[in-house]
Amino acid sequence: MTAATRILLLAHGSSDRRWCETFEALAAPTLRSLPEARVAYMELATPSLEDEVGKAAAEGITHVQVVPLFLAAGRHLRKDVPAMLDDYRQRHGINITLLPPIGEDPRLGDALKEIVQSSLEQSHDG
């Protein structure tokens, strides 16, 4: 059965391989649990968002959900990415939804609180 939806975890991208590796590690639990998920980069790294949308279309996927691995929406998410997605929708006849950046989700704020609390406990132990 072909999954009807493809999830693209969109990172900005960088020519620094270590930067991309951090995003791959961040995405790993999602990729392990959701076979329909992939990482894609906006620029400077591969696979590109364009490549991954094209692949989804070629596989007969009808819906793509783009999840921005960004903490907040700046110019890229307000202007550049929507323009790119308009182009891909027209070229591939595919339904694409751009979700809010992950930093807007309250679960990220809760995770941050836990990270800071445990770093503080470690420093008090040390």
Next chain:
Amino acid sequence: MTAATRILLLAHGSSDRRWCETFEALAAPTLRSLPEARVAYMELATPSLEDEVGKAAAEGITHVQVVPLFLAAGRHLRKDVPAMLDDYRQRHGINITLLPPIGEDPRLGDALKEIVQSSLEQSHDG
């Protein structure tokens, strides 16, 4: 009693007020539970990292932990911020620790998996 440690949640900063508001919302659960935590910006917004380190020193705080609200370490976290912190250490005689960017913590990857799973469930319901 003066807290011995100050936590600075370091965001990049932007001239776009909406961008900063996302970081303030992300930081809110941490600020509510840890009175020693503050938000500080590297550039383009206030309060600046420099201001917040200066305030901590003036309050007699001896240790500052800087928690980067960045998903991965690029040039800013590898070069610019360490150089800024070296300067502040010398000027204020204060102990400053730069922690890894929050995106390197496995709890963020787990939160991402939950966010994507629920967005997928919502799209299947819709």
